[in-house]
Every structure is written in structure tokens, then in C-alpha cells.
Amino acid sequence: MGGQVSSVEGVHVVVVGGGFGGIAAAQQLKSQGLSFTLIDMRDAFHHNVASLRASVQPGFAQRTFIPYAETFGDSFVQGRVERVDTSTQTVVLQGGREIQYSHLILCTGTDGPFPGKFNTVASYQTAVQAYEDFVKQIQAANSVLVVGGGSTGVEMAAEIKTEYPEKKVVLIHSRIGLCDSELLPSVRQQAKEVLLEKGVELLLGHKVSDLSELPLNVTRRNTVVTTDKGQSLTTDLIICCTGLKVNSAAYTSGFSSSMADNGALKVNPHLQVQGFSNVFAVGDCADIQEPKMAYHAGLHAAVAVNNIIKSVSGKTLTSYQTGSVTMLLAMGRDDGVGQFNGVRLPRFLVTLGKSRDLLLWKSWKEMRQTQP
Ligand SMILES: Cc1cc2nc3c(=O)[nH]c(=O)nc-3n(C[C@H](O)[C@H](O)[C@H](O)COP(=O)(O)OP(=O)(O)OC[C@H]3O[C@@H](n4cnc5c(N)ncnc54)[C@H](O)[C@@H]3O)c2cc1C
Numbered sequence: 001m002g003g004q005v006s007s008v009e010g011v012h013v014v015v016v017g018g019g020f021g022g023i024a025a026a027q028q029l030k031s032q033g034l035s036f037t038l039i040d041m042r043d044a045f046h047h048n049v050a051s052l053r054a055s056v057q058p059g060f061a062q063r064t065f066i067p068y069a070e071t072f073g074d075s076f077v078q079g080r081v082e083r084v085d086t087s088t089q090t091v092v093l094q095g096g097r098e099i100q101y102s103h104l105i106l107c108t109g110t111d112g113p114f115p116g117k118f119n120t121v122a123s124y125q126t127a128v129q130a131y132e133d134f135v136k137q138i139q140a141a142n143s144v145l146v147v148g149g150g151s152t153g154v155e156m157a158a159e160i161k162t163e164y165p166e167k168k169v170v171l172i173h174s175r176i177g178l179c180d181s182e183l184l185p186s187v188r189q190q191a192k193e194v195l196l197e198k199g200v201e202l203l204l205g206h207k208v209s210d211l212s213e214l215p216l217n218v219t220r221r222n223t224v225v226t227t228d229k230g231q232s233l234t235t236d237l238i239i240c241c242t243g244l245k246v247n248s249a250a251y252t253s254g255f256s257s258s259m260a261d262n263g264a265l266k267v268n269p270h271l272q273v274q275g276f277s278n279v280f281a282v283g284d285c286a287d288i289q290e291p292k293m294a295y296h297a298g299l300h301a302a303v304a305v306n307n308i309i310k311s312v313s314g315k316t317l318t319s320y321q322t323g324s325v326t327m328l329l330a331m332g333r334d335d336g337v338g339q340f341n342g343v344r345l346p347r348f349l350v351t352l353g354k355s356r357d358l359l360l361w362k363s364w365k366e367m368r369q370t371q372p
Pocket residue numbers: 016017018019020021022039040041042045046048049050051052079080081082107108109110111112115116117152247249250282283284285292293294295296297328
């Protein structure tokens with residue numbers, strides 16, 4: 001990124017959303033000495049990559065939330081952004097507080113079902129407790145049905161079966177192929193093999209009927225579930241791992257003409273939002289043709305911050321380039337599958353690199369705090 005720039009007069013960057021993209025952007029702005037405000041509706045960063053482990057291991061959840069204020073001090077503001085007024089360059093929070101920006105980085109990410117995501121506005125303690133309570137629900141169930149065989153569902157099923165091998169775990173998926181379609185077929189096949197080795201039962205090509213009417217995340221003995229193909233099964237606990245949606249509420253009013261159909265923000269190669277040279281989109285809410293990943297959100301953040309610095313000093317902006325897919329799947333704490341730059345990795349390497357700690361160390365280091 002080049003040398004540190006001292007605080008530039010008239011420059012105040014507002015970062016909306018403190019997920020993987022937001023904390024990376026804020027940390028880089030801080031180390032560059034630029035004036036910034038990071039806004040998130042919660043008081044702690046959620047390392048949701050480790051949320052599935054926090055769902056099965058008692059005591060783990062406290063490692064998956066990292067308080068913002070200790071890292072960013074007064075540069076962090078807790079609040080829900082309700083809208084952005086692009087004419088006055090103001091971000092408006094619930095309750096009416098307004099914060100002005102010279103440059104804006106939008107990184108509001110995606111929402112999805114618990115436990116993969118935790119979307120509730122809650123204190124650090126309440127958030128941690130929600131996962132501890134959920135561990136008890138899993139412990140109380142003799143059988144668990146995981147709905148959705150994308151990467152989250154696959155990891156969830158593997159986590160449960162690894163921690164509680166005696167439980168019956170069924171993974172139901174509407175398609176035949178598991179995991180993200182961007183992964184190499186051999187990696188997807190390997191994920192399936194690991195699940196079968198662990199004893200997870202697969203029900204592929206079936207969709208749960210009336211999912212919205214079933215009890216989720218709470219143990220209810222012998223709940224009957226039917227599929228669109230007329231098959232029924234009983235289970236004690238149903239966990240939904242489908243349905244991520246772009247979190248566009250913060251910017252819909254100000255940027256409706258720059259939004260793709262799914263709510264993501266259309267960006268140019270410099271990650272500037274279409275029609276706005278001082279507004280950048282980073283992470284899951286940026287409309288970029290690549291898998292939605294924390295890893296990518298961090299790369300986007302570096303480009304956005306770099307380009308803010310370059311634009312202030314009149315230099316040519318950097319472009320973001322998508323590369324071959326790198327994705328690692330933790331199949332419980334003792335196994336893993338994945339690929340690096342389009343090349344399949346041995347299982348032991350993924351286990352060492354990702355599955356044991358789920359890259360928690362990286363976020364605690366980035367936040368300059370000590371992991372409990
Ligand atoms: C279970 C699971 C496992 C995953 N594993 C991996 C993995 O191993 N590797 C990987 O690279 N990726 C993984 N991902 C994907 C990864 O989590 C996302 O790509 C990443 O979180 C995107 O980061 P982000 O900063 O764009 O958004 P998010 O992490 O979604 O953060 C958005 C933030 O914005 C805040 N926010 C939203 N709206 C508002 C508002 N109106 N006002 C204030 N604040 C707001 C939210 O509170 C949140 O903190 C996984 C995802 C899931 C669900």
C-alpha cells in the first residue's frame with residue numbers, strides 16, 4: 001500500500017459494517033493514519049467462519065466474537081445505519097444520528113440463518129450465550145437434520161458428527177452435488193467422501209417441504225419431516241443452512257440505481273460503486289462474480305483503502321482482479337478439504353491450516369487483541 005499518509009484535511013472515511021471486510025478496511029485506515037468511523041449494529045466482530053464450531057463445542061463461542069471498541073476506540077460507533085444521503089454525504093443511523101463522510105466504504109455483508117450467521121443486535125455476552133445455549137440443544141438431540149448441502153451445511157454436518165459421533169446426522173440437499181459449485185469437482189467429491197466416512201447420512205436431490213413451518217434450532221423429539229419427493233423421516237433437531245441474502249437495508253434508498261437484482265452494489269474494477277467515485281463496496285455486498293468469502297472481503301478492503309489514498313493524492317487507481325478459487329472447508333476439527341489457487345490440497349494440509357483453529361488467530365491478530 002505504500003508509506004503511511006498523515007491525516008488528510010477534509011478526508012473522513014465512514015465504513016459501514018464491521019464484518020471481515022469492515023475490520024480489514026478500518027485497520028488499514030487506522031494504520032495509514034486516516035480519519036475514519038467504523039459503524040456496526042453490534043458491539044463485537046463476529047468471526048462467523050467459526051460459528052459452526054461454536055455450535056458444537058461448549059466454551060468456544062467467546063473466541064468467535066471480538067469487541068470493536070478495544071481496537072478502534074472512539075472511531076467505532078455502534079448503531080444501525082438506516083440510510084445514506086448521497087447529496088449531503090451523510091450516513092444516518094437509527095435514532096437520527098448523522099455522520100458525514102468524504103469517502104464511504106459499504107461492507108454490510110449478508111444475512112442468513114443462525115447458527116452460520118448471527119444477525120441479532122445483541123451484546124457480546126448475549127451473543128456468546130446464544131451459541132452456548134445452542135450447543136445444549138444439539139447435545140440434547142439424538143438425531144439432527146441439517147438442511148442445505150452448500151459449504152455451510154456440509155461443514156455443519158461434519159462438525160456435529162465429529163463432536164458427537166453417536167448422534168444420527170442426516171444432511172438433506174436439493175441437488176446431487178454438495179458444496180459450492182465453484183469448487184473443483186474432485187474437492188466436492190472428497191467432501192462427500194469425508195461426510196460418509198464420518199457416518200453422516202446423505203439425502204440428495206430432496207427438498208424439505210414446508211420448512212418455514214418446522215421448528216428450527218430447538219430440540220423437539222421425533223419431529224416428522226417430509227420431502228418434495230414424498231419421503232419422510234423423523235428427527236429431534238432441524239438446522240437450516242440455506243438462504244444467504246445480501247444486507248442492503250443500509251444503502252437501498254441512496255443507491256437503488258447502483259444495485260443488482262440480488263441487492264449487491266454494482267462496482268467498477270476499482271470497487272467504486274457505479275455512479276459514485278467516493279463510495280466503495282467491499283465483501284459480500286459487492287456485486288463481483290466470485291464466491292462470497294471472508295478471504296475476498298479482505299482483499300477488496302485493501303483495494304478500496306488503497307484507492308481512497310490514491311484518489312486523494314491524484315494517483316492512478318488500483319484494480320481488483322478475481323483469481324482462481326481458493327477455498328478451504330473444515331470437516332470438523334480433525335479433517336478438511338479444499339483447494340488453493342485452483343489446485344486441490346491434501347486433507348492433512350487443510351486440517352492443519354484451517355480446521356484446527358478456523359483462522360481465528362488471524363482475526364484476533366488483525367484486531368490486535370489476545371484470544372481468550
Ligand atoms: C458458516 C459460514 C462459514 C464460512 N466460512 C468461510 C471460510 O472458511 N472462508 C471464507 O473466506 N469465507 C467463509 N464464509 C463466508 C464469509 O463469512 C463471508 O464472505 C464474509 O463474512 C463476508 O464479509 P463481509 O465483511 O462482506 O460481511 P459480513 O461478515 O456479513 O459482515 C457484515 C457486517 O455488517 C453489519 N451490518 C449490516 N447491515 C448493517 C447496518 N444497516 N448498520 C450497521 N451494521 C450493519 C453486520 O452487523 C455485520 O457485522 C463463511 C460463511 C458462513 C455463513
